[in-house]
Amino acid sequence: METLGERIRKLRKEKGLTLEALAGSGLTKGMLSLIENSKANPSMESLSYIAERLDIDKNELLAEIPTSELRELLQEVEKMYRIEAGNFTEGFIHIAEKIEPYVASLPYRYESARLLELYSRSLYYAKKEGWQAPLSKAEEMYEGLHLMNNSADIHMFRSTLKFNEHRYHESLAMIQESRKSFEARDVVLDSLKKLDFDFVEAILYFAIGDDEDAVRIINQAVKYSKEHQIFYKMNDLYRVMSFHAILKNDQQMKDYYVHKLRLFAEFSDDEKITITLDLLEAHYLNSFTHEYEKAEAVVDRNLEKYKEDEISQFFLEKGKALYGQGRSKEALGWLKRHKIWEFLHHPYDLAMNYEKDAYMALIYEQQGQHELAVEHARIAKENILPMPELPYKKFILDVYRQIGN
Numbered sequence: 001m002e003t004l005g006e007r008i009r010k011l012r013k014e015k016g017l018t019l020e021a022l023a024g025s026g027l028t029k030g031m032l033s034l035i036e037n038s039k040a041n042p043s044m045e046s047l048s049y050i051a052e053r054l055d056i057d058k059n060e061l062l063a064e065i066p067t068s069e070l071r072e073l074l075q076e077v078e079k080m081y082r083i084e085a086g087n088f089t090e091g092f093i094h095i096a097e098k099i100e101p102y103v104a105s106l107p108y109r110y111e112s113a114r115l116l117e118l119y120s121r122s123l124y125y126a127k128k129e130g131w132q133a134p135l136s137k138a139e140e141m142y143e144g145l146h147l148m149n150n151s152a153d154i155h156m157f158r159s160t161l162k163f164n165e166h167r168y169h170e171s172l173a174m175i176q177e178s179r180k181s182f183e184a185r186d187v188v189l190d191s192l193k194k195l196d197f198d199f200v201e202a203i204l205y206f207a208i209g210d211d212e213d214a215v216r217i218i219n220q221a222v223k224y225s226k227e228h229q230i231f232y233k234m235n236d237l238y239r240v241m242s243f244h245a246i247l248k249n250d251q252q253m254k255d256y257y258v259h260k261l262r263l264f265a266e267f268s269d270d271e272k273i274t275i276t277l278d279l280l281e282a283h284y285l286n287s288f289t290h291e292y293e294k295a296e297a298v299v300d301r302n303l304e305k306y307k308e309d310e311i312s313q314f315f316l317e318k319g320k321a322l323y324g325q326g327r328s329k330e331a332l333g334w335l336k337r338h339k340i341w342e343f344l345h346h347p348y349d350l351a352m353n354y355e356k357d358a359y360m361a362l363i364y365e366q367q368g369q370h371e372l373a374v375e376h377a378r379i380a381k382e383n384i385l386p387m388p389e390l391p392y393k394k395f396i397l398d399v400y401r402q403i404g405n
């Protein structure tokens with residue numbers, strides 16, 4: 001952190017002033033130089049004079065951490081956080097290290113609350129201790145400053161932590177309690193935050209197997225978005241409904257939402273939506289209609305177009321398509337390359353990925369490697385047992401019974 005002298009020198013240079021120009025008639029150039037180099041402390045009269053010459057309030061100079069420094073730090077770590085969150089790396093510790101020297105002396109303002117929130121989140125993602133206290137402090141500041149949308153973000157983050165631990169009922173209860181607490185205090189969240197809550201609550205209903213309430217909330221959110229011409233969450237809402245339609249083997253509903261998503265992808269020029277849709281299509285062709293050659297064609301189109309780290313989830317579908325065509329040896333190679341991304345926590349995502357070990361068990365059994373077959377069948381069974389009653393669960397348990405011990 002800057003000393004008072006360093007702060008004065010920085011502000012002087014930002015304004016393009018020489019020592020002589022800032023000193024003016026109220027200070028000598030030599031005295032100002034001593035102050036800037038922390039070799040002399042200015043009197044309150046001199047400090048007021050310097051602040052007036054710099055066109056700032058003297059309290060800005062006296063603040064332990066000036067607003068300008070806080071804003072610069074926040075801009076820097078916000079950028080770092082977006083990069084880390086986008087790449088799902090473990091580099092969050094670097095963000096925490098940037099913020100840590102300031103934590104004990106942060107003033108009561110928005111920049112401080114946001115820095116504490118980012119500090120807490122970064123510690124959590126870096127798997128470090130001590131993230132809870134700064135998060136509570138950030139929430140306290142947001143509430144005191146009446147920044148309720150920011151406070152709502154912290155409520156959703158806490159719920160997400162339970163979700164990431166696969167404690168779906170607890171996560172849902174926390175979201176519902178948060179909404180009730182805001183309503184009880186007559187807090188009106190903005191439209192985007194309302195849609196955030198709707199989406200999170202809907203996917204949690206799906207996670208516990210309550211499809212009826214999930215679909216109800218999504219339909220309400222879509223209606224609200226259309227009425228208010230807000231397209232903020234439409235991609236996510238349509239994507240979840242597409243997957244839900246696939247699980248229900250409802251081709252008409254699937255085609256409707258996929259069409260909506262493709263239009264949205266063209267409108268937003270978002271390749272990620274196109275990749276997701278192709279993955280869903282390959283999955284549908286493999287697991288539900290058993291059109292393996294068509295599924296392989298969809299997979300290969302993406303394998304040729306995109307980098308491996310962008311489309312590694314296609315490896316599972318490639319393996320399934322090859323297995324379905326009787327090309328088990330090739331299929332096994334692709335299945336071995338498949339990894340479950342660490343940020344997948346929803347039962348829909350997890351359950352479809354857990355199919356991998358069931359397919360590997362079938363292939364090993366074909367190859368006469370019974371012990372390996374049993375091992376992978378067991379892994380698939382143990383993974384799928386806590387999941388809701390989805391089609392994948394029946395398939396995996398059937399494979400386990402078929403392989404035996």
